[in-house]
Amino acid sequence: MLNILGKRYIFFAISFLIIIPGLIMLGINGMPLSIDFKGGTLLEVQFPSNALPSTEQVKDIYDGLGVKDAQIQTTEDTVLIIRSSVLSDTVRLDILEQLTALAGSELVIRKADTVGPSIGEGVTERALQAVGLAALAIVLYITFAFRGVPHAFRYGVCAIIAMIHDVLIVLALTGYGARLFGWQVDSLYLTAVLTVIGFSVQDKIVVFDRIRENNTIYRKLEFEKLANHSIVQTLQRSINTQLMTVEFFLLSLALFGGVTLREFAVILLVGLFSGTYSSIFIAAPLLVVWENQEWKTWFRRTPKTA
Amino acid sequence: MDRRYINFIFILVLVAAIIWIDLPRAEGAAGIKIGTFERTLNPVLGLDLRGGMQVLLAPPEGSDIDKQALEDAALTLENRANGLGVSEVVFQVAGEKYILGEFPGLTNTEEVIATVKQTGLLEFVDAGNTYLPDGTLITTDHGLTEPVINDPAIVPVVNSEGVVEPADYVFHTVMLGSEIENVSVEVDQVTGTFIIPFEVTADSTKMFREYTAANINKNLAIVLDKRVISCPTIQGALDGGGQISGNFTSETANNLAVTLRYGRLPVALEVVESRIIGPTLGEDSLSKSLLAGAIGFSIVILFMTIYYRLPGVVAVFSIAIYAGLTFALFKLIPVTLTLPSIAGFLLSTGSALDANILIFERLKEELRNGRTLQQAIDLGWKRAWPSIRDSNIATIITSIILFWFGSAFGASIVKGFALTLALGVGVSLFTAIVVTRNFLSIVIKLINPARHQKWFGA
Numbered sequence: 001m002l003n004i005l006g007k008r009y010i011f012f013a014i015s016f017l018i019i020i021p022g023l024i025m026l027g028i029n030g031m032p033l034s035i036d037f038k039g040g041t042l043l044e045v046q047f048p049s050n051a052l053p054s055t056e057q058v059k060d061i062y063d064g065l066g067v068k069d070a071q072i073q074t075t076e077d078t079v080l081i082i083r084s085s086v087l088s089d090t091v092r093l094d095i096l097e098q099l100t101a102l103a104g105s106e107l108v109i110r111k112a113d114t115v116g117p118s119i120g121e122g123v124t125e126r127a128l129q130a131v132g133l134a135a136l137a138i139v140l141y142i143t144f145a146f147r148g149v150p151h152a153f154r155y156g157v158c159a160i161i162a163m164i165h166d167v168l169i170v171l172a173l174t175g176y177g178a179r180l181f182g183w184q185v186d187s188l189y190l191t192a193v194l195t196v197i198g199f200s201v202q203d204k205i206v207v208f209d210r211i212r213e214n215n216t217i218y219r220k221l222e223f224e225k226l227a228n229h230s231i232v233q234t235l236q237r238s239i240n241t242q243l244m245t246v247e248f249f250l251l252s253l254a255l256f257g258g259v260t261l262r263e264f265a266v267i268l269l270v271g272l273f274s275g276t277y278s279s280i281f282i283a284a285p286l287l288v289v290w291e292n293q294e295w296k297t298w299f300r301r302t303p304k305t306a
Numbered sequence: 307m308d309r310r311y312i313n314f315i316f317i318l319v320l321v322a323a324i325i326w327i328d329l330p331r332a333e334g335a336a337g338i339k340i341g342t343f344e345r346t347l348n349p350v351l352g353l354d355l356r357g358g359m360q361v362l363l364a365p366p367e368g369s370d371i372d373k374q375a376l377e378d379a380a381l382t383l384e385n386r387a388n389g390l391g392v393s394e395v396v397f398q399v400a401g402e403k404y405i406l407g408e409f410p411g412l413t414n415t416e417e418v419i420a421t422v423k424q425t426g427l428l429e430f431v432d433a434g435n436t437y438l439p440d441g442t443l444i445t446t447d448h449g450l451t452e453p454v455i456n457d458p459a460i461v462p463v464v465n466s467e468g469v470v471e472p473a474d475y476v477f478h479t480v481m482l483g484s485e486i487e488n489v490s491v492e493v494d495q496v497t498g499t500f501i502i503p504f505e506v507t508a509d510s511t512k513m514f515r516e517y518t519a520a521n522i523n524k525n526l527a528i529v530l531d532k533r534v535i536s537c538p539t540i541q542g543a544l545d546g547g548g549q550i551s552g553n554f555t556s557e558t559a560n561n562l563a564v565t566l567r568y569g570r571l572p573v574a575l576e577v578v579e580s581r582i583i584g585p586t587l588g589e590d591s592l593s594k595s596l597l598a599g600a601i602g603f604s605i606v607i608l609f610m611t612i613y614y615r616l617p618g619v620v621a622v623f624s625i626a627i628y629a630g631l632t633f634a635l636f637k638l639i640p641v642t643l644t645l646p647s648i649a650g651f652l653l654s655t656g657s658a659l660d661a662n663i664l665i666f667e668r669l670k671e672e673l674r675n676g677r678t679l680q681q682a683i684d685l686g687w688k689r690a691w692p693s694i695r696d697s698n699i700a701t702i703i704t705s706i707i708l709f710w711f712g713s714a715f716g717a718s719i720v721k722g723f724a725l726t727l728a729l730g731v732g733v734s735l736f737t738a739i740v741v742t743r744n745f746l747s748i749v750i751k752l753i754n755p756a757r758h759q760k761w762f763g764a
Contacts, residue, residue, distance in 0.1 A: 044587070110587040116578035130711035134704045141703055145696045187719045191646045194720065195653055198704045198727065202657065202697040206664065209693035237660075237667040244609045245663070246656040249602035253652075256601060258594035261645065268649075272656075 008285035022172020032178040034186035039117030159204040162283035196271030352644030357585030428483025433525035448479035500559035505547035519543035621662040647722035654730020661738035
């Protein structure tokens with residue numbers, strides 16, 4: 001039979017290799033917070049074809065009105081996204097007027113968001129509180145639902161650690177995305193992260209459920225073998241649910257869902273994949289590590305007998 | 307009769323109801339009405355999908371926040387905006403200190419901000435023998451330097467289109483909103499109807515008493531920003547106060563009282579956030595996410611049928627019922643459809659699929675262990691159930707906490723997402739328990755399963 005758990009330290013290492021560079025990138029560049037969190041004005045304007053002004057021209061207009069921090073980004077062919085500090089209504093109208101003059105014809109305003117700086121304050125903090133509360137509730141629920149198996153508490157804790165792993169994967173992805181594609185963390189991003197958290201826990205429970213069931217069938221079996229057996233049994237379901245169905249939805253959303261949804265869909269694609277991956281390669285192996293109390297051997301020189 | 311068939315009939319009735327509710331309706335077509343429960347059954351699209359403007363208002367930093375004052379301000383703003391003829395405007399209190407205003411289709415920030423900042427001029431106007439219906443726009447002499455003397459021979463009328471004739475008729479303002487105080491809402495002990503008692507400030511008492519004494523049985527219109535909001539008849543001389551009676555419900559009486567109390571807003575508000583979504587972007591997002599959903603769903607149908615054969619087909623029906631039922635609930639509750647709420651819906655579709663896949667994988671396993679098909683279905687179901695139950699309960703717990711977080715903080719994105727996720731997961735549990743299982747059992751009864759093992763992918 002497939003021995004997945006025997007290679008558990010390899011999987012841990014793979015996750016670290018993905019997470020650490022991404023987090024370092026985030027650390028260097030800072031979290032790419034959108035105006036949703038730090039305040040500012042975002043204009044998304046569509047120009048007639050062949051009338052797209054250059055970045056410098058737009059920058060000059062902003063500078064001319066005393067707004068020095070405009071960042072201009074081109075998406076699709078004729079759409080500009082311009083981010084800046086908060087613009088008053090009059091300045092915003094001035095800018096649109098000058099842009100219209102530049103293009104020589106009417107522009108289509110796709111989006112104009114202005115967020116005061118005080119709004120974002122505390123959102124992250126509160127979101128963390130909410131997620132922390134949810135995590136606690138889930139540990140309690142899992143401990144209750146698994147009360148029939150020994151050490152039910154461990155299942156909840158391992159599920160939450162694996163969930164944190166999935167969030168870290170998403171954060172690492174954000175680091176890469178911000179670097180390569182100019183991704184920004186906005187409220188839609190927050191939704192994506194919450195989705196990843198929800199689905200991650202759901203998936204862990206399905207895999208743990210099999211361990212719970214096998215526990216009553218194979219009472220004498222060593223825990224590692226039992227867990228490995230359970231993972232292999234649920235493997236087909238994991239692949240089918242995750243790869244064949246959910247990921248198809250997200251892939252089509254990423255490909256056909258338009259620019260607004262692309263970043264959102266890609267984060268979900270990776271995050272939900274990670275949610276399934278970590279059930280098998282992080283959460284269940286952690287249970288084994290805990291059962292064997294392997295940390296006692298981590299810092300000894302004797303070769304591990306696995 | 308076999309329980310399965312009773313369930314089957316129940317499912318058929320449900321499907322008929324779902325189809326009836328989900329069918330698209332023409333704008334303004336009749337919806338559903340049972341007692342006080344009334345729905346148009348048109349899907350409610352959020353601003354990100356239909357275009358429009360959203361503003362978030364808050365009292366200036368550091369000011370005291372009085373929840374009741376915020377509620378009143380939201381009501382006043384909504385009345386005011388509706389008075390301006392802007393349709394479907396919603397103002398509501400969001401979180402601890404915000405008022406969220408939504409203006410579908412409108413992208414003119416200036417107009418909205420003017421509405422917010424305007425103080426609101428409340429006047430009591432002499433309408434003589436003319437009854438002025440609610441909403442009539444009139445001209446008054448308040449603020450005019452020259453007094454206007456109307457020819458008593460001219461009696462203004464309001465024509466069928468709600469316009470005053472003659473158009474240049476100027477009504478006389480008797481008293482301003484600033485001259486009344488202590489407005490409340492009470493139920494008349496005798497008639498049981500709602501009444502609105504008010505007091506006139508000491509300075510204006512004499513004037514008001516003389517005026518009302520001279521105009522008994524005439525109409526006294528209450529006018530906000532030149533628009534009539536009520537037109538009661540003077541029933542007697544009023545000394546120091548009076549009451550407005552009319553055909554009020556508890557809600558309309560309260561609305562009027564709030565307007566009388568606060569011709570101006572009870573709290574100062576400033577715009578802390580504004581979002582404008584152009585109609586093209588909204589349409590674009592809607593059509594693209596619908597396309598993406600259709601493509602995704604087609605691939606899922608293909609996969610399920612090819613991989614799981616007959617049970618796969620059953621699952622596709624079950625998922626279709628799941629999607630239809632969820633959409634029907636969205637219309638009935640109603641849930642505003644935004645991009646995040648669609649995301650929550652898609653995610654719960656994933657859960658619904660997962661439930662089916664869990665059951666079928668178990669079914670296959672039991673078949674491999676040499677069970678008969680009927681046994682395999684029962685066992686597969688029984689074994690898959692705990693994992694479906696526990697995993698979905700965990701998701702519901704998460705969404706409840708997120709919903710609470712979203713409401714407390716006015717983060718409507720998170721709230722919408724959590725609501726549709728919880729609803730979807732709830733419905734998916736139902737379809738997994740009732741629909742998939744019943745359909746499978748009935749299919750087994752109708753065919754001879756022993757001869758068709760391969761239909762089950764075994």
